[in-house]
């Protein structure tokens with residue numbers, strides 16, 4: 001993962017630069033490095049990696065994208081896709097762009113829902129970045145593990 005001056009530049013760009021409008025850091029005042037590290041510490045004791053979460057998000061996104069309107073997946077999850085035009089650039093300056101489309105999943109056992117944009121999958125997968133507290137597209141790792149019923153892969 002990128003550290004040092006470049007990492008600081010990425011953080012500044014999210015906080016007050018060209019990408020500020022996307023509110024990746026929300027109202028979080030911690031450094032980007034601390035935000036990423038803290039979420040890592042939430043997942044470690046569960047034996048779940050950021051890739052496990054990204055893979056599960058990708059699974060539901062593909063299901064949702066393949067169907068029309070609401071559908072039930074694996075008898076437990078109600079999934080829906082909201083298509084949005086346009087792309088958002090990855091704030092880590094790696095030339096990745098992802099669509100603004102949103103996937104929503106409701107766990108029918110618990111009634112709880114989570115949603116995410118396509119960019120979230122890339123951010124979680126490649127950068128271990130779940131966004132800051134108060135961010136509109138914050139992926140709360142503990143909540144996602146529960147609602148999407150993510151199991152430890154080992």
Ligand SMILES: [Zn+2]
Nearest residue numbers: 090092094096
């Ligand atoms: Zn990226």
